[in-house]
Amino acid sequence: MLTTNFFPTSVPQRPMGHYAHIVILRETDSYALFQTDGELNTARVQAGITNTKFITRITMFKRKQTTPERLIGRELLRRYGLISGESAPEPKERKTDDRGVAIDAAGLAICDYNVDFCKQCPDCISYGFAIGDAGSEKSKVYSDTAYSLTPFDISHEAFTLNAPYEDGTMSRKGEVTSRINEQDHIRPQTLFPAVITIRDLTSPLFLYVLNNILRTRRYGAQTTRTGTMTNHLLGIVLSDGEIFSNLHFTQHLYDKVASTADFDPTQPVDVQVALGAAQSLLPDLIAADHVAVRQLLIGAELAQFIDELSLRTRDEKGIAELLYTALRDSMGYHAAYIQKKGRGK
Template identity: 30%
Template sequence: MSLEKLNTVLAAGYENFPKGRFISLVVLRTTHSETIFRTEGSGEPMSSEFVQAGLTDETIIPRLVMTKRKQIAPERRYGREFLRSHNLLYTKTVKDQGEVVCSLNTNKPCEMCIDCFLYGFAAGGGGAQKSRIWTEDAFSVLPANDILGTRTINAIYENGTMRLKREEDTKASQSLIPDGEYIKPGVHFLDVVTLKDVTADELRYIVGNILFTSRYGAVSSRVGRMENQILGVFGSITELPSSLELVQATYDALGEPLEHPLNINRVITATKQVITNWQNRRGVSVQLSDEELANLITDVETHWSEAERDTFLKRLSQSYEPFRQIQPEKNKGKGKGKNKNTQVEVEN
């Protein structure tokens, strides 16, 4: 079994109370097309923060930010596609609506599916489940001004030109879509994802969501193609260094020159050089070797394969059966005791 080395930090089964078992994934995310990460609407600048360039290089630079929700939301939706196709999303009785299938951003979590048990929910009158996938902002390796581009797009009519009628030929061309920023292809983000008290099958489910999700950010049906690679897996009794510390240490290890496009093999080598030293950090008990990591990924791909996926997902879903409780709908009272069904988790 490829997960044997992680047995000391894997839970034998789902438990309601935490027991201090951490598994951390070091993830390299690389854009393979133009990509847009912003927190506001169209036309807003890309999400960025001014931070120190490295741990030893004290220069202050702007770095692009892939916020935690921009990571989790697409990965969560990817997993839910297969829960839906294998009939593993549960229903919830809602007043005046009857049985409603579990759905994100509708204030109607079923509280019983794999997604709810792993990624969490909060619903008034129905309890809560804290997410066991801990994320933080991922930062670009290079400064923002080196990896951003702008483009103006022509507004073409259905006749294939920028003029609607022939008699308008003497007039100026019709409107252009204003300049908009985008992240260039070949940009690298580094990230640390922490899993808390997960089982072997839960680990397979989460890693599969990360490896197989391929679209992120705004306008993901047109742009936002991204590849995720797991460069390291650690077991510990505490969290690893933050994503910011990781990208700063990698920046130092890369040395000069640093310019876009940055060779991905160079980034991988520098990152692995940094995380090799994490084996000796306080609280770390397990680090998978390159061969063990490759075996883990092969194991995940096997369980997610067409031949094994149904058995795998149903086995994982069945593991929560002792903890599933159907919550009867409560009548809304008056005054301060009034219950409101509210889901806190918001997905972009």
């Protein structure tokens, strides 16, 4: 079971050193697309720690990871009636409650993503917000660029894309359309080791973030064209400081996998081999980080915890209760620090 008494009973105003790390292996289940300016993002780095050969790896930037997970959480908050589904109203039509939070006709807080944050829901307090002169809140969910375990050459595939007319052809009135393009996609079963760090959130807010990660299935460029992905949970680490980086984790895992008998550098890595290697690495990697660890939840204990959490979140009453307790804690932080700060201006 997760040591819930490790977490603060309320979100503190200043950092208090309650670090909860979620270690995962992200696996593409279809042809995904993580790009900037029309090209896949890549980085030239060492293959491993002992294997010092430089290779090109596909990168998955921070926002490519947290934004889809954040949007899943917001979807649930709307689904269970904890925030409004309406867009931010015009200033002259804006109605607020006694805390200064914009509300709809039913009295629900309006939280319009990247437009007008409510500053009091689990999403705002966990992941942070910035509203120009209206205030900001630092994210308490830390992520970093993730790197593909395998090199770029065997992790991507180029596709020729076209946009036919409604009749299915590429010509109209005797003219052939030029709407043909070539795009690199990430191949299925490409692996991205990653660590998500949650700092100083209460137990309900931690579970809110964890549930978002476990539920999110689509990552990438556009909502309707994103690739599906599975987040394999490897471990949960409760400590008084941060642990290893994504790149460090990826390089150690590459060395471990490359030492297995069936490893072929020109072929994708067997997912089960990578999962087993990653789990065996965790204790040693954490021991080398010089942090005090309250709990390392892996293996059978982790599987039992996830089964119990899944049982809870598959039930509408259970997920509603989880979201409500997270909202209670986020509203408590809003009342103690954000609302008070706003009134002091």
